[in-house]
Amino acid sequence: MSAPIIRVEELTVSLNTDDHQRNIIDSISFDMFPKEIMGLVGESGSGKTMTALSIMQLLPKTIKICGGSIWYEDKDLLKMTSREIRTIRGNKIAMIFQNPRMALNPLMRVGDQIARAVCLHCEVSSEKSKSMAVELMSQVGIPDAESRARSYPHQLSGGMAQRVLIAMMLACKPKLLIADEPTTGLDVTIQAQIFKLIKEIQSEIGVAVLLITHDFGVVSEVCDRVGVMYAGQIMEISSVIDVFTNPKHPYTQRLLKSILRVDRKSDLDTNKALSPISAVFDSPGCRFASQCDCVRPECLWERPKIYTDSPGHSVYCFNYSRDNK
Amino acid sequence: MEPLLRVKDLHKHYKDGRYTVHAVNGVNFDIFPGEAVGLVGESGCGKSTTARCILMLEQPTHGKIIFKNQDLAAMSEHPLRSWRRFFQIVFQDPNESLNPRFNVKRTLKEPLFLHGLYQDSHQLGELMKRVTLEIEHLERYPHQLSGGQKQRVGIARAISTSPDFVVLDEPTSSLDMSLRIHILSLLRRLQREMNMAYLFISHDLSTVHNLCNRVLVMYLGRIIEMGTSEDVFNNPQHIYTRALLSAIPIPDPAIKRKRILLQGETPNSRDIEVGCSLQKRCPYVRQECSFPVPYTDLGKRHLVACVLAGSEIINGS
Numbered sequence: 001m002s003a004p005i006i007r008v009e010e011l012t013v014s015l016n017t018d019d020h021q022r023n024i025i026d027s028i029s030f031d032m033f034p035k036e037i038m039g040l041v042g043e044s045g046s047g048k049t050m051t052a053l054s055i056m057q058l059l060p061k062t063i064k065i066c067g068g069s070i071w072y073e074d075k076d077l078l079k080m081t082s083r084e085i086r087t088i089r090g091n092k093i094a095m096i097f098q099n100p101r102m103a104l105n106p107l108m109r110v111g112d113q114i115a116r117a118v119c120l121h122c123e124v125s126s127e128k129s130k131s132m133a134v135e136l137m138s139q140v141g142i143p144d145a146e147s148r149a150r151s152y153p154h155q156l157s158g159g160m161a162q163r164v165l166i167a168m169m170l171a172c173k174p175k176l177l178i179a180d181e182p183t184t185g186l187d188v189t190i191q192a193q194i195f196k197l198i199k200e201i202q203s204e205i206g207v208a209v210l211l212i213t214h215d216f217g218v219v220s221e222v223c224d225r226v227g228v229m230y231a232g233q234i235m236e237i238s239s240v241i242d243v244f245t246n247p248k249h250p251y252t253q254r255l256l257k258s259i260l261r262v263d264r265k266s267d268l269d270t271n272k273a274l275s276p277i278s279a280v281f282d283s284p285g286c287r288f289a290s291q292c293d294c295v296r297p298e299c300l301w302e303r304p305k306i307y308t309d310s311p312g313h314s315v316y317c318f319n320y321s322r323d324n325k
Numbered sequence: 326m327e328p329l330l331r332v333k334d335l336h337k338h339y340k341d342g343r344y345t346v347h348a349v350n351g352v353n354f355d356i357f358p359g360e361a362v363g364l365v366g367e368s369g370c371g372k373s374t375t376a377r378c379i380l381m382l383e384q385p386t387h388g389k390i391i392f393k394n395q396d397l398a399a400m401s402e403h404p405l406r407s408w409r410r411f412f413q414i415v416f417q418d419p420n421e422s423l424n425p426r427f428n429v430k431r432t433l434k435e436p437l438f439l440h441g442l443y444q445d446s447h448q449l450g451e452l453m454k455r456v457t458l459e460i461e462h463l464e465r466y467p468h469q470l471s472g473g474q475k476q477r478v479g480i481a482r483a484i485s486t487s488p489d490f491v492v493l494d495e496p497t498s499s500l501d502m503s504l505r506i507h508i509l510s511l512l513r514r515l516q517r518e519m520n521m522a523y524l525f526i527s528h529d530l531s532t533v534h535n536l537c538n539r540v541l542v543m544y545l546g547r548i549i550e551m552g553t554s555e556d557v558f559n560n561p562q563h564i565y566t567r568a569l570l571s572a573i574p575i576p577d578p579a580i581k582r583k584r585i586l587l588q589g590e591t592p593n594s595r596d597i598e599v600g601c602s603l604q605k606r607c608p609y610v611r612q613e614c615s616f617p618v619p620y621t622d623l624g625k626r627h628l629v630a631c632v633l634a635g636s637e638i639i640n641g642s
Contacts, residue, residue: 188572189586220575
């Protein structure tokens with residue numbers, strides 16, 4: 001396998017309040033390889049978005065990275081100055097957001113916004129950038145791009161606005177695209193169109209995609225690999241096939257059981273509800289331990305080591321570590 | 326069996342400057358006692374407006390809402406108020422539908438007081454137990470409760486007056502997967518215990534499939550297909566229903582499906598056309614589609630407003 005384009009190593013991110021510090025991301029590590037689509041799934045509060053914002057270096061001021069490193073092509077993003085980061089953010093690593101209309105400037109025509117991104121990263125004249133913007137818009141499937149370029153964000157539907165963001169990201173041919181729940185709030189038919197577009201672009205320009213979602217259906221249809229997160233810890237990383245056919249971590253198993261499918265009826269009554277994530281952040285061990293059916297004593301006070309089941313399938317769980325077999 | 330609720334030719338139009346927005350455009354259906362009916366469709370199709378008209382939170386522009394043989398649409402405000410204890414609603418976002426200054430006790434007491442049903446605090450304890458909340462939660466305020474607990478308070482408030490009919494307006498869309506299934510199983514248990522009829526509004530077809538006996542599919546203010554869950558989900562006959570179902574990702578990498586992609590986006594409900602509302606987006610559009618399309622009955626009250634319903638073209642696609 002080729003070298004990873006991004007390597008997250010023991011990243012820890014904490015939220016400091018007046019009286020205490022809480023690690024909202026607790027020492028997570030993963031790699032991403034060129035041209036793959038990797039999913040990051042978890043429930044709300046599991047730290048998916050914070051992981052993405054750490055890579056982009058766009059964390060809010062109250063949240064600080066307090067350990068680990070994020071390697072992009074032999075450079076640690078966390079040690080870069082803000083000037084250096086700006087040559088990478090948007091250019092090499094781009095991001096599209098959950099609420100596309102919020103990510104656009106409401107006072108500027110969308111064509112001009114794309115042109116600005118083109119200008120900033122591609123060193124072309126402003127005349128050229130405008131025609132490139134229209135070109136990009138028709139490339140992402142916006143009909144009648146020339147007149148659409150003159151619309152303001154509020155005149156676009158959610159699906160169109162997301163296409164505009166994708167066009168903007170395309171302007172610089174990034175190596176990594178982070179898509180943070182890009183279809184939340186869109187209807188399923190539009191969601192299908194957007195994912196089709198993302199997959200087309202991915203195979204065309206060979207960008208790697210980190211897709212953040214809470215929908216296992218999307219994971220199954222779009223992703224190659226997936227990381228499952230719970231309360232700021234990664235529980236399991238594996239190929240999509242393995243996660244569905246051979247889930248190892250008790251949390252993954254529990255999560256998969258709670259999925260409702262449209263093509264068949266599930267048994268609603270067998271599932272216990274999980275307690276809210278906020279209650280488990282202060283545990284020094286595995287954060288799922290207090291709700292796990294196969295909990296061991298060491299789970300409560302020690303962080304589980306990584307256990308590799310087969311190449312590319314790793315689990316953070318004591319039940320699989322060698323000494324316990 | 327006599328239907329509990331009959332909606333007859335319901336229309337709701339809004340004026341928007343020069344235009345008229347046809348939010349609901351001739352909707353007919355019945356709901357029988359104790360059944361769960363799903364109302365599905367994409368955003369802007371008129372699901373919530375239909376529900377709000379049924380509950381008389383909006384005055385319908387035209388049409389009858391016959392609940393227990395009384396036309397609610399023709400009723401004046403005063404008698405309507407006493408009828409409200411029989412039909413209730415659970416809203417989508419508990420953060421916005423619970424009063425932040427009321428503790429749970431006051432929230433639950435209010436409807437009971439209004440309808441003269443309040444006896445003692447023991448009654449509230451019973452209600453809390455019904456929705457699997459603890460007695461000590463009665464003293465809490467909404468901000469002290471988790472999302473799932475808040476939604477359960479919303480459910481407790483709706484069932485407190487022992488209604489016959491409850492509208493559930495996307496009650497699980499703000500919840501995480503593991504909680505969603507828990508709330509759905511609670512709703513189903515309550516329905517059986519109290520013999521309530523549900524109108525479950527959702528754009529999430531998988532939850533509807535798991536909770537409802539019957540499904541209504543709405544598009545641009547009209548019901549384009551209705552039938553039992555089995556018929557609509559396993560044998561959809563309208564192109565729109567088929568496209569909608571095929572767009573939902575299935576969490577199983579072993580399943581590969583052919584997707585029907587509709588062209589473009591849902592049009593504005595201002596420019597309502599004669600004939601099928603899908604005609605501009607449908608890949609199988611033909612001449613007959615520009616005339617009003619009657620329902621085809623495929624048996625067992627499986628009604629489809631499509632000229633191709635039951636034909637080879639649909640079943641081969």
